[in-house]
Amino acid sequence: MPINAAYEDIPGTVVFDMDRARQGYHLNMFCMTLMKPENRVAFKANEAEYLKQFPMTEAQAKAILSRDWNAMINLGGNIYFTGKLAATDGLSFQQVAAKMSANSQEEYLQMMLAGGRSVEGNRSKSEWKNRG
Amino acid sequence: MPINAAYEDIPGTVVFDMDRARQGYHLNMFCMTLMKPENRVAFKANEAEYLKQFPMTEAQAKAILSRDWNAMINLGGNIYFTGKLAATDGLSFQQVAAKMSANSQEEYLQMMLAGGRSVEGNRSKSEWKNRG
Amino acid sequence: MAKIVAGVGTSHVPAIGAALDNGRTGEPYWKPVFAGYEKSKEWIAKLKPDVCIAVYNDHASAFSLEMFPTFGVGAGEEYPIADEGWGPRPVPPVKGHPDLAWHIIQSVVQDDFDLCICNKMAVDHGLSVPLSVMFGQPSEWPCPIIPVIVNVVVYPVPTGKRCYMLGKAIRKAVESFDKDLKVVIFGTGGMSHQLAGQRAGLINKEFDNRFLDNLVHDPAANLDITHLEYLREAGAEAIELVMWQVMRGALDDEVNEIHRFYHVPASNTAVGHIILENKKS
């Protein structure tokens, strides 16, 4: 939607707008069920089977099963929902953020200790053009 | 609350404000459960037992069990919630309104056919002072 | 560009739905009620709106004391019919229009209306009865519906003025949608009635007809009606008329009255109905 077009220029960032909320509805609602311990157990016991309760796309299910955290976000997942999956796996938000944005946990930890990722060079997709 | 004091002057009328919403919380939440057919069956099978799930007052439970519709409203019930109980009993909103405000169903039906209860004489409690 | 071309005001008395569902429309009690909507059914069948926005209140069906929003907009694909205690009405589920609904939400929230986004909710007689009187008994509703819900149950409820301004914001949102859509907006509920207490059965024809007259010729005059005045003058449930203000706010200042119908009683209620069209520009 035109109303949000400007957000699209921010690199490496997905804004959870109407398109994402619609696309990710079932993926995110699956994550909500992990707020109950018995559901976490059931999911862990047979992940693929558990996911069949939710009419999500194959790509979304695959992203969940393979814990491809960026793919989940790109397919309409929102971090506060997928954070429930991370918690189910015993992962912190920092560990997931590292998986999404750094080569290693250690690299990410060091970057944060050094003051975090600078906004310089990270404002616009035009600044990322020459990245791999 | 002062903000609502003016409503209190309207005779034979209970405004579902904060005080009623708090007072009637469990009574009304009981009514919400009657939106499921299996709950309607369970309630009808043993009404007193079913009500024990809800921490309402004895007076509220008694009003429900005796179908004292005005008492339910005076104890914090709201008509859209208690309407679910009426539906469970097979009663229409009109039948319940008649029970609350008229001597008989026939009298209420005739009053409505004749154009309803007039607002004249029914605006203020001061106008009802001389009623029984 | 999408455009709101007309507004429909109508009561949403559950007994009207029951009369239809139970085949009692020909009975002397109900015949005059349904006769009042004959012209309306023809009008809307001819107009063929692409989408209807239906402003109604949830009667403690999708919402309860756990949570009650002041304003909500339905952005879902489909809404099931609520079971209000007598089983769901035997009418088709309501299909939404998520594209336009989300666009409205985007626009209206940025205009400082604090909506609740509603994707999953059962819709009750407040929505289904207006569809029935306008569209009859089809196997599916002829167009997608965007539910707009307003709290008129748990006080505090919004003012008539706020509802009118919401209508204006919805209109602005619709007009900035980038597809050609002919939209009709429904304001539902009312008119004078009171369902509970010793004053149940209250009807005020003068109040109702003044409200209808103002709606056509001087909508601003209705905005000054306080909650207290609705309740005192026209019965506790007359507060539902604030939802007609949303509809009226979404139309031009000047409108043509296409149809009007007023009848007492249907169950406990004064049935009011009006169709207003924006003047062609």
Added chain:
Amino acid sequence: MAKIVAGVGTSHVPAIGAALDNGRTGEPYWKPVFAGYEKSKEWIAKLKPDVCIAVYNDHASAFSLEMFPTFGVGAGEEYPIADEGWGPRPVPPVKGHPDLAWHIIQSVVQDDFDLCICNKMAVDHGLSVPLSVMFGQPSEWPCPIIPVIVNVVVYPVPTGKRCYMLGKAIRKAVESFDKDLKVVIFGTGGMSHQLAGQRAGLINKEFDNRFLDNLVHDPAANLDITHLEYLREAGAEAIELVMWQVMRGALDDEVNEIHRFYHVPASNTAVGHIILENKKS
């Protein structure tokens, strides 16, 4: 008359709660974070507020895509601690203050804020972490809390300006409450951070410190920050700072800065914290 005497701004990073719950506050990584709140704990223990109003966002715990309100006010007696996937935090449930909460709802809805009334909801780290950093680890929280929830998760989210105006409306409501109560308002979330995507870990100290400076001396200057600017300049989750605007809106134009603390990092986040007192009148 009740009165809002002070405002607290603080990040609500879940890892801070986890560090406390797991007894890791003495570790080199966490020590400076908790040191920043030492003065705050003394301050609030001495102030002894009767009620705290805590503005926070639900992180898809009490709300989901089924329903997401823009603004909600908790009117319940008690709120359980949410299980966000790792079991509920081992902290006491939050007791509400229904009298004042309902009074605020009454007043603020009549001032055209379209609140969702929330009686039953689990509260997540957004609320519990601010309580932990300010009150430590008591067996029960020292005062009742009124949760005010703001949608900063599902776009569209409210503007900073709208949030600031909500703060003003809350202040007006509190000041019309007929009991003497000393009230502190918390604005939580932020500061710069981004949790997801390839840009995760973004921090912008200049942005954060300008925001803090403005908060003290020129709150109006913060109101012009657009959603786009929060996101681009300070990370996707910096949008949470709109909740500090609710807090600031509820205070006097002129305030005294009692305490300020800024530290990078806690997990993915720039921890910001400020205490502002209204000047005694």
